[in-house]
Amino acid sequence: MNYIKRLELFILQWCIALTVLAQITVFPWPAHLTEKKEIFILTPNINIKGNGEYADKLAQDLCQDLKNLSFLNIKIPEKRSIEFRLNTQSDFEKEAYSLKIDTEKILLEASSKEGLFYAKETLWQMIKQRKGKLAVCHIKDYPQYQWRGFMLDESRHFFGKEKVKQYLDLMASLKLNVFHWHLTDETGWRIEIKRYPKLTTEGSIGNWHNPQAPAKYYTQKDIREIVAYAADRNIMVIPEFDMPGHATAVCRAYPEVSGGGEGRWKHFTFHPCKEETFRFISNVLDELIDLFPSPYIHIGGDEVHFGNQSWFTDPNIQRFIKENNLINETGLEHYFIRRVVDIVASKGKTAIGWDEIVDAGVSPSKVIVMWWRHDRKYQLLKALEYGYRVIMTPRRPFYGDFIQYASHKIGRQWSGYNTLETVYDYPSSINYLMRGYEKQVMGMQFSMWTERIANEKRLDFMTFPRLIALAEAAWTLETRKECTSFLQRLPIFLQWLDEKGIYYFNPFQPSSTPEPDAPDKEDVLKNG
Ligand code: ACM
Numbered sequence: 001m002n003y004i005k006r007l008e009l010f011i012l013q014w015c016i017a018l019t020v021l022a023q024i025t026v027f028p029w030p031a032h033l034t035e036k037k038e039i040f041i042l043t044p045n046i047n048i049k050g051n052g053e054y055a056d057k058l059a060q061d062l063c064q065d066l067k068n069l070s071f072l073n074i075k076i077p078e079k080r081s082i083e084f085r086l087n088t089q090s091d092f093e094k095e096a097y098s099l100k101i102d103t104e105k106i107l108l109e110a111s112s113k114e115g116l117f118y119a120k121e122t123l124w125q126m127i128k129q130r131k132g133k134l135a136v137c138h139i140k141d142y143p144q145y146q147w148r149g150f151m152l153d154e155s156r157h158f159f160g161k162e163k164v165k166q167y168l169d170l171m172a173s174l175k176l177n178v179f180h181w182h183l184t185d186e187t188g189w190r191i192e193i194k195r196y197p198k199l200t201t202e203g204s205i206g207n208w209h210n211p212q213a214p215a216k217y218y219t220q221k222d223i224r225e226i227v228a229y230a231a232d233r234n235i236m237v238i239p240e241f242d243m244p245g246h247a248t249a250v251c252r253a254y255p256e257v258s259g260g261g262e263g264r265w266k267h268f269t270f271h272p273c274k275e276e277t278f279r280f281i282s283n284v285l286d287e288l289i290d291l292f293p294s295p296y297i298h299i300g301g302d303e304v305h306f307g308n309q310s311w312f313t314d315p316n317i318q319r320f321i322k323e324n325n326l327i328n329e330t331g332l333e334h335y336f337i338r339r340v341v342d343i344v345a346s347k348g349k350t351a352i353g354w355d356e357i358v359d360a361g362v363s364p365s366k367v368i369v370m371w372w373r374h375d376r377k378y379q380l381l382k383a384l385e386y387g388y389r390v391i392m393t394p395r396r397p398f399y400g401d402f403i404q405y406a407s408h409k410i411g412r413q414w415s416g417y418n419t420l421e422t423v424y425d426y427p428s429s430i431n432y433l434m435r436g437y438e439k440q441v442m443g444m445q446f447s448m449w450t451e452r453i454a455n456e457k458r459l460d461f462m463t464f465p466r467l468i469a470l471a472e473a474a475w476t477l478e479t480r481k482e483c484t485s486f487l488q489r490l491p492i493f494l495q496w497l498d499e500k501g502i503y504y505f506n507p508f509q510p511s512s513t514p515e516p517d518a519p520d521k522e523d524v525l526k527n528g
Contacts, residue, residue, distance in 0.1 A: 024135055025489040026125055027468060028175055028475035029482075035137035040080075040101050042132035044072040047081035054113050055084035058120050065124065071131040082106040082123075086116050095177075096142035099123055101134050115142075117234045118175055125173065129492055147391050147443025148474035149178035150467060151240075155185035155249070156208040156450040158216035163456055165229055166500070167463075172233035174471035179230055180298060180445060182240045183218075186248030186268060190217045191239070193287050196280070198253040208451045209520055223291045231293075238352065239292050241284065242300030244270040244336045245307060254280065259317070260310030268307025272336045273320040282343050289347055296368065299340050302354035304333050334360035341366050352391070355379045364388045368442065372399075377433060384437040393445040397422035398470065400448035400462045405510055410452055410518045411462065420507050424469040424483050431478075446470040454519030457503045461516055464504035468493050 024035060048063050050056035062082065066072060085107065092098070092111040097119035100107045108119035122141065126134050150171055152164070168179065183190045189203030204215035218226070230237045244259065251258030251267035257277045261268035271277045288297060311317050311329045326332045337353065337360035344351040345366045352368045353360075358379060364387040371380045374394035383390050395414065396402065402418040403411040411417075426444065427434070434441055446467050453459050472486055490507075497504050506513040 023130070024126065024137060025129060025492045026122055026139070027173075027489065027493055028472035029480055029485065029489075030122070030139045030141035031477050031480060032140040033137060035135045038103055038136040040103055040106065040134045040136055042066070042072055042127060042134065043078055043080075046078050048083075049081065050084040050086070052086055055086045055116060058084045058108075058116060062120060062124070066127075069127070069132065080104050083108070084116060084120070085109045086113065087111055093142050095146075096140075097122075099137075099139040099141075101126075101137050103136060106134075114177075114234045117172075121173055121175065128496070143175065143475045144477050145441070145443030145474045147178055147445065148176045148471060149180050149391065149393070149443065149445030150176055150470075151180035151182055151393070151445055151447035153182040153185065153448060153450045154190050155182060156187045157454050158188070158190060158207065159456060159459060160216075161218070161222055161226060163459070164226055166502075168226075168230050168233055168235055170467075170500075170502075171235055171471075174468060175475050176467075176471050177235055178443075178445065179235050179237045180240060180447070181237055182242070182449075184240065184242050184249060185246045186265065188216070189249040189253070191223060191288075191291075192217060192219045193284050194220070195283050195287065196254065199250060199284075201253075203249040203253040207454070209454055220287075220291060227292060236294045236296075237292055238294050238296050238298055239288050240298035240300060241281075241288060242298075242302070243281065243340065244272055244333065245302065245304035246300060248307075259308065260314065261307035262309040265307030269304060269311070270336070271317075272308075272311060272332050273317060278339055278343065281340060285343060285347060289349060295350055296352050297344050297349050298352040298370075299337075299344065300354060301337055301357045301360070302372070304356070308333070330359075338362055355383060358383045358386065358388065370445070372447070377430065380430070381433055384434065384440055387440070389440050389442050391442050391445055392427060393447045394426075397426055398444065398446050400446055400466065401450070401452060404462070404466060404505055405507070407510070408515050410458075410515060418466065420466055420469050421483055423466045424473055424481070424486055426473055428478070444470065444474045452519060455516070457516045458519070460497075460502045461505050461513070464497055464502060465490060465494065465507065 024033065044066065048059045050059040083105065087109065088111050090111045092115055094112050095114045095118060097108065097110040097115040099119045099122050108116060108123060110116040110119055122139060171179065187208050188206055189199045193199050200215060200217045204217040207213045227237050245268055247270045248267045257271055257280045258267045259269035259271040285297065308329060311332060321328065321332050326335050337357050341351045341362045350368060351366060352370055355369050355371045355373055357367060358369055368391060369383040369388045370391045370393055371383060372393055372395060373379055374396040380390065397418040399418065401412050403413060404417060404419055448463060453462055472481065494504060494506065
């Protein structure tokens, strides 16, 4: 009986080998891949093992995942195995891995937990894609960039724990490793801070479309749960506490630290020179640091001029500028940034700021710059020349609130929009600027601002498939990137999104995925 089963398996392997070959479609595309004209058919009672604590955990996770697969139906006594091997002495780079599929064995190897985790993610994609019929191959893989990020703005609209976890799962499968969480802005404050309860009882009320919407925020327990969930998937969570501008929600709740605002941007800024402001910020940072183990805290620093008009007329602020030789309100803004960067540094963390902070005179050892103003390439160049480390998230093509297709009407356009292809091809168009500074460029990020994204359907539609393109642009070596090949493979990932009930934009059949309704008629065709 066993002999007949084995013969069956052998014949099946050969029949399938011909169809499986040359059809490996892994996301993101790996650095090296060699394949043979043979296949490995996975069976339900295959031996899965690790060589130590973390490797054992991944082995058990895979066992668990396989239990849910209906297509593993050839039941034979198994000698073959899947082995996870973590060897810290081996010479793999951080995050690098090897996945070797032979006829008798699958071996996953790395010198770091991150690498072994990614080896499993790659194997899992192959198992799902070919229903357990795997091409015999050897993948040796490592990333182009160390920072492969996704930013979600939950101040303008709040999506909640389950949606965030779903995105963390998808990020892990795409080997994205940073979740930048924009939790504070003018619309709402979204994180419980025990020392300042009004931040949530008052600051969390409202969203972009309805200033009276019930308070929505994450409790500290929720935050710990999500940070742990992300860490399990090799994702670092970076909170953003935006200041001195975009601080409306805080200053609404605690007017004593408000530096005023203007018109629609009421209470937009922190008071830039009261000691009470810096004490408040320091206390909030203490709680954030306790919740987020990442070495970085994002302090914003963008667009202060939107609402700092009262700085120009407040006699105390004007006196402070004079007494401290700060010259003008911009000098004061830079003073504020330097103070906050120093507070962050004194707590053992590194600040990240939007690209305005390049002009604040902060030491490059204390801050990382997020370049967002695509129309100010000189700001990127200045950051690099001054010696800052830089993360690239230029509005064009990496802001997800820009439309992605010519006939779409809801979202931003600015001398064009952000197609899947423009995301994929980045940063080839600015490589000339980065020449000689490559070591300072940490990576890239897709950033999703949610003023015009009021529900999950629109969030999914604006995120996918562009996030898949960003993931490959950030992971895959430039010499291995090829948009045509990406587009050929893409339907496989879209099928997984279908299985998860995610409403993505289908670039191959645009009319099959119409643009979800605008949350508000005001949202149609906003430019800028
Ligand atoms: C930004 O888009 N204001 C960073």
